[in-house]
Amino acid sequence: MTTITESYVRETPRTARIDWSPYLVGAGIGLLSWIAFAVFGDPLGVTTAYSRIASLFAVPVIGPEAVAQNAYWKSMPLKWDYGVWFLVGIPAGAFISAVMSGTWRLELVPDVWKERFGPSIAKRFIAAFLGGAVIMYGARLAGGCTSGHGISGGLQLAVSSWLFLAVMFATGLGISALMFRKR
Amino acid sequence: MTAMMTILGPLVMGAAFGFLLQRGKVTSCNVIENQFRLRDFTVLKVMGTAIVVGGIGVLLLVDTGNTKYYVKDANMLAVALGAALFGVGMVVYGYCPGTALGAIATGSVHALVGALGMVAGAILYALSFDWLKAHVLNVWTLGKVRLPDMTNIPDIAWFAALAIGAGLFFWWVESTEARQKRG
Numbered sequence: 586m587t588t589i590t591e592s593y594v595r596e597t598p599r600t601a602r603i604d605w606s607p608y609l610v611g612a613g614i615g616l617l618s619w620i621a622f623a624v625f626g627d628p629l630g631v632t633t634a635y636s637r638i639a640s641l642f643a644v645p646v647i648g649p650e651a652v653a654q655n656a657y658w659k660s661m662p663l664k665w666d667y668g669v670w671f672l673v674g675i676p677a678g679a680f681i682s683a684v685m686s687g688t689w690r691l692e693l694v695p696d697v698w699k700e701r702f703g704p705s706i707a708k709r710f711i712a713a714f715l716g717g718a719v720i721m722y723g724a725r726l727a728g729g730c731t732s733g734h735g736i737s738g739g740l741q742l743a744v745s746s747w748l749f750l751a752v753m754f755a756t757g758l759g760i761s762a763l764m765f766r767k768r
Numbered sequence: 769m770t771a772m773m774t775i776l777g778p779l780v781m782g783a784a785f786g787f788l789l790q791r792g793k794v795t796s797c798n799v800i801e802n803q804f805r806l807r808d809f810t811v812l813k814v815m816g817t818a819i820v821v822g823g824i825g826v827l828l829l830v831d832t833g834n835t836k837y838y839v840k841d842a843n844m845l846a847v848a849l850g851a852a853l854f855g856v857g858m859v860v861y862g863y864c865p866g867t868a869l870g871a872i873a874t875g876s877v878h879a880l881v882g883a884l885g886m887v888a889g890a891i892l893y894a895l896s897f898d899w900l901k902a903h904v905l906n907v908w909t910l911g912k913v914r915l916p917d918m919t920n921i922p923d924i925a926w927f928a929a930l931a932i933g934a935g936l937f938f939w940w941v942e943s944t945e946a947r948q949k950r951g
Binding site for chain 1: 774775777778779780781782783784785786787788789790791792793795796797798801802804805806810813814815816817818819820821822823825826829834835836837838839840841842843844846847848849850851852853854855856857858859860861862863864865866867868869870871872873874875876877878879881882883884885886887888889890891892893894895897898900901904910912913914915916918923926938
């Protein structure tokens with residue numbers, strides 16, 4: 586028992602710990618929402634801006650013609666608006682926090698995944714790519730993500746957003762139980 | 769608002785959001801996966817507090833005429849289907865779109881691979897948009913409706929119920945976690 590604890594302590598530098606309370610962080614995000622509503626009139630959200638930027642990447646894939654003709658991107662063209670700059674800010678802030686707290690580290694295969702599916706990097710990358718595709722398709726179909734629907738819509742008591750939260754958590758729990766079931 | 773503010777404003781807001789997400793540990797794939805496995809309640813603690821704190825503040829801001837609601841359309845079929853896909857994608861990917869962007873900046877390479885998947889998902893959505901518009905998006909639409917409008921239960925009662933419900937739930941989670949730590 587002591588050897589396990591000792592090796593754990595040795596592998597985890599004392600700086601590489603974050604001890605902010607999740608409630609404090611949640612309250613901070615709530616406070617950020619007040620500013621987003623009152624000052625900018627633009628609630629926190631991610632995927633609307635993400636799909637605007639995706640049109641850039643779509644040009645080499647499906648051709649500039651198809652992107653220009655597309656009804657969805659006509660309604661949501663690439664423009665450097667509030668949402669897009671907000672999106673650029675997210676990794677910047679996360680980077681600053683990670684460096685300051687000493688928790689920046691390369692991660693190819695996360696521990697929970699490794700425990701269940703092994704250390705294969707290819708396997709994890711394929712799953713991440715497919716999961717990413719499914720999550721963004723779902724977010725656009727639903728009209729928002731954990732931020733836009735979950736937090737911004739949830740705090741407005743929007744019917745659409747509480748439906749989103751309920752269905753998202755229910756299917757997530759189900760898929761997780763299937764994925765991580767005991768063999 | 770000055771031109772500087774239209775860029776710097778959202779950049780700082782996004783950075784603050786990314787900083788908080790990282791400090792809240794929700795840019796960790798392990799934390800998100802373990803929420804859906806019911807082994808770590810960090811995600812719910814952050815989201816629940818954000819919704820209650822943010823919601824009460826925004827309610828006051830709306831009542832005092834300092835902002836308005838930005839509610840998303842309740843296209844019930846599209847939201848339900850989208851949320852179901854979102855739940856699946858979130859467990860397979862291990863991130864939601866916002867936390868993924870934060871995670872990339874903290875060194876998660878598989879989050880970056882998934883972000884390319886998210887681009888693919890956005891392209892697929894744009895390509896299927898015409899069909900979705902004809903068959904899914906306009907089925908069972910309720911408009912920009914809020915729970916208080918739908919139920920005639922006032923906002924303040926909803927938030928009182930949410931705050932008490934969340935408080936009791938988190939109290940139970942905390943005492944269970946404390947017992948596990950001791951045992």
